Amino acid sequence: MTGTDGRDSTGSGAADIPRPREELLELPPAAPAPATDGDDIVDGMKEAYWAVYDGAAAKASVGQILRRLPVILQQIGRLAWQADRGATVRLAVLQMAAAAMTAFGLVATVGVAQHLFAAGPTPERVRAAVPQLILVVGLLSLRALLEYGVSVAQARLTPKIRTALETELLELTAHVRLDVVDDADWHDEAYRARDRGLFYSRQIVGQAVGLAAALLGLVGTAGVITVLHPLLILLLPLSVVPVGVAAVRAARARFYSFRRWNALQRRIQLFSWLLFDRDAAAELRSNTAQRALLDEHLRLTRHVAAEDTRLDLRSARLSLLGRTTGGLGTTVTYIVLGAMLMHGWLPLGVGAGAVLAIQNSRSALVRVVDVAHLVYEHALWVDDLLAFQARCRTMLPRRTGVEAPTSVKEIRLDNVSYTYPGKESPALDQVSMTLRAGQTVAFVGVNGSGKSTASRVLAGLYDVSDGAIRWDGVDVTAMNSESLQSRVAMVLQDPVHFPFSALANITVSRGTLTEADPHRALAAVRASGAETVIAALRDRWSAVLSKRFKDGEELSEGQWAKVAVARGLYKDAPVLLLDEPTASMDPRAEHAVYQAVLRGNRCGDQITVLISHRLASVVECDTIYVFERGRIIESGSHQDLMELGGEYAEMFTLQASGYGSATARGTEPA
Numbered sequence: 201m202t203g204t205d206g207r208d209s210t211g212s213g214a215a216d217i218p219r220p221r222e223e224l225l226e227l228p229p230a231a232p233a234p235a236t237d238g239d240d241i242v243d244g245m246k247e248a249y250w251a252v253y254d255g256a257a258a259k260a261s262v263g264q265i266l267r268r269l270p271v272i273l274q275q276i277g278r279l280a281w282q283a284d285r286g287a288t289v290r291l292a293v294l295q296m297a298a299a300a301m302t303a304f305g306l307v308a309t310v311g312v313a314q315h316l317f318a319a320g321p322t323p324e325r326v327r328a329a330v331p332q333l334i335l336v337v338g339l340l341s342l343r344a345l346l347e348y349g350v351s352v353a354q355a356r357l358t359p360k361i362r363t364a365l366e367t368e369l370l371e372l373t374a375h376v377r378l379d380v381v382d383d384a385d386w387h388d389e390a391y392r393a394r395d396r397g398l399f400y401s402r403q404i405v406g407q408a409v410g411l412a413a414a415l416l417g418l419v420g421t422a423g424v425i426t427v428l429h430p431l432l433i434l435l436l437p438l439s440v441v442p443v444g445v446a447a448v449r450a451a452r453a454r455f456y457s458f459r460r461w462n463a464l465q466r467r468i469q470l471f472s473w474l475l476f477d478r479d480a481a482a483e484l485r486s487n488t489a490q491r492a493l494l495d496e497h498l499r500l501t502r503h504v505a506a507e508d509t510r511l512d513l514r515s516a517r518l519s520l521l522g523r524t525t526g527g528l529g530t531t532v533t534y535i536v537l538g539a540m541l542m543h544g545w546l547p548l549g550v551g552a553g554a555v556l557a558i559q560n561s562r563s564a565l566v567r568v569v570d571v572a573h574l575v576y577e578h579a580l581w582v583d584d585l586l587a588f589q590a591r592c593r594t595m596l597p598r599r600t601g602v603e604a605p606t607s608v609k610e611i612r613l614d615n616v617s618y619t620y621p622g623k624e625s626p627a628l629d630q631v632s633m634t635l636r637a638g639q640t641v642a643f644v645g646v647n648g649s650g651k652s653t654a655s656r657v658l659a660g661l662y663d664v665s666d667g668a669i670r671w672d673g674v675d676v677t678a679m680n681s682e683s684l685q686s687r688v689a690m691v692l693q694d695p696v697h698f699p700f701s702a703l704a705n706i707t708v709s710r711g712t713l714t715e716a717d718p719h720r721a722l723a724a725v726r727a728s729g730a731e732t733v734i735a736a737l738r739d740r741w742s743a744v745l746s747k748r749f750k751d752g753e754e755l756s757e758g759q760w761a762k763v764a765v766a767r768g769l770y771k772d773a774p775v776l777l778l779d780e781p782t783a784s785m786d787p788r789a790e791h792a793v794y795q796a797v798l799r800g801n802r803c804g805d806q807i808t809v810l811i812s813h814r815l816a817s818v819v820e821c822d823t824i825y826v827f828e829r830g831r832i833i834e835s836g837s838h839q840d841l842m843e844l845g846g847e848y849a850e851m852f853t854l855q856a857s858g859y860g861s862a863t864a865r866g867t868e869p870a
């Protein structure tokens with residue numbers, strides 16, 4: 201006997217002597233995981249796709265931040281305006297009024313100081329200050345009320361903005377074309393927009409309000425100082441700039457440590473995830489690998505503890521530096537103020553007021569710096585979310601064109617080609633076929649030959665790169681994509697396990713979870729074999745098919761397959777595509793499905809396409825198309841193809857011989 205490689209396969213001769221192996225790989229090291237104790241463990245971590253903007257505020261210059269702030273405030277204002285105009289106006293007006301009260305309160309406090317530091321006996325000075333004191337209390341109470349109003353408006357606005365953004369994001373991601381969803385980069389962006397963009401969009405309104413309040417406070421106190429004495433405004437930078445510089449450095453250090461902390465946590469989480477994970481549990485135990493992973497976890501945790509301490513110490517040092525520079529600035533301010541008082545340029549009461557106002561400005565500036573950094577970084581995430589939404593809007597399926605017909609007599613594919621984005625060679629190459637109502641056809645071929653791609657193109661999920669698909673002569677590109685998709689029922693090998701009731705798992709194929717056609721549902725589960733599955737559930741049709749819910753039930757893969765076939769049949773579309781739906785079914789269930797779908801052909805004018813690797817199940821199809829590298833290499837009935845003696849006949853004979861030899865072995869005498 202001679203094999204295809206020409207070597208003798210009888211077990212004798214020179215061909216049996218193994219040839220020396222080529223040295224492809226050197227010996228591995230004795231320690232598989234190199235110790236990284238001496239290295240910076242954060243550097244070994246690839247940046248997570250969702251962490252791209254972490255620490256951005258630490259990298260931006262003060263100029264960059266200042267330039268972006270008006271744009272950010274404007275953008276958040278626009279989002280707020282779209283979400284709730286009334287609440288936005290109230291928020292802005294009340295916030296400005298609260299800031300004005302702060303400034304008036306400061307003026308009144310200066311008035312109190314002027315009376316207290318005026319010449320004359322103390323009781324008279326105190327009495328004279330009382331009306332101003334009452335005014336201060338009144339203004340502060342009014343400010344508290346206004347700030348309450350700000351909080352109320354903010355509480356109404358924030359959830360509305362978040363809901364609007366989330367709804368729009370889900371609406372867009374659920375509708376973008378399938379080829380877009382196939383793109384891994386798009387996925388990363390989608391997760392980032394959902395996890396980070398939405399999260400920060402909820403916080404950013406409050407932060408923007410805080411920033412506006414701090415900025416208004418700063419402007420207000422600067423105004424008061426100018427009113428007290430124009431020269432004092434020159435003193436203000438002397439006092440506040442060092443504080444501002446220290447605050448900028450401290451804020452940057454905080455963002456920088458947050459970024460490192462995040463990277464470290466991700467590294468640790470990899471290990472804790474392996475120790476917790478259900479899928480890893482069996483292998484972890486059978487390999488007795490728990491100790492090794494726990495040791496690695498402990499090693500990393502110790503690293504993180506040391507890193508935490510280092511970052512905290514750095515932050516403490518920066519804070520000390522900030523206080524020292526701030527203190528120096530204050531000392532210089534007070535010396536100049538003292539000199540002005542001594543030279544009689546300033547009355548004592550005004551001097552005391554100036555001290556108060558300068559202190560106010562300093563704390564307002566620190567707030568501005570802190571919040572500006574936060575807003576800057578978080579606005580990048582919100583920007584990212586909005587840019588992603590804008591991109592998705594350009595990736596929606598065709599929404600123009602005529603509605604696809606509710607029934608079809610003939611679907612023609614003329615030289616259809618399809619190339620996946622980013623791929624060089626086509627997955628479908630010049631495929632032509634004609635499918636007629638009432639026919640059942642099969643797509644067969646080796647893995648990767650293009651069968652599923654052909655079915656997705658037929659289902660209107662991908663637009664062809666070349667060629668045309670016509671439904672009764674009408675090119676599908678002239679049809680609204682979603683209407684076309686609604687005319688095709690698709691059953692896949694790995695169906696979605698919807699965590700809904702058994703009934704909703706069937707009705708979802710007609711786009712509803714709440715309305716059912718009871719007769720059609722029963723007919724569909726009977727035909728697919730799902731009837732016995734549902735009948736065995738405690739709550740039958742209403743049983744929730746997910747263990748994540750109380751009293752929920754879990755199905756086996758084969759049972760899910762039956763539910764998925766029922767879902768496809770329930771859709772009752774003019775085209776039914778079955779992409780290896782019975783791969784996980786037991787032989788009896790598979791037989792029943794083929795009886796129902798193929799021989800019974802429940803719906804006389806339906807076009808049924810079956811993709812299967814079990815060739816025994818396609819024998820009765822009207823036409824069998826054999827795919828190879830995206831092309832159709834053979835087509836015809838089973839009989840035709842067997843007579844042709846090509847690829848199909850070879851595959852069929854191979855499978856049949858497996859059964860034949862097994863049967864023969866089973867019947868051989870022992």
Ligand SMILES: Nc1ncnc2c1ncn2[C@@H]1O[C@H](COP(=O)(O)OP(=O)(O)OP(=O)(O)O)[C@@H](O)[C@H]1O
Nearest residue numbers: 382620623627645646647648649650651652653654
């Ligand atoms: N989403 C995708 N993105 C890029 N390439 C893809 C994608 N899906 C399939 N391909 C490629 O297209 C070609 C055809 O794949 P397809 O899934 O249509 O084959 P198939 O015949 O259904 O295979 P199988 O029998 O394994 O299910 C393969 O080379 C595959 O790698």
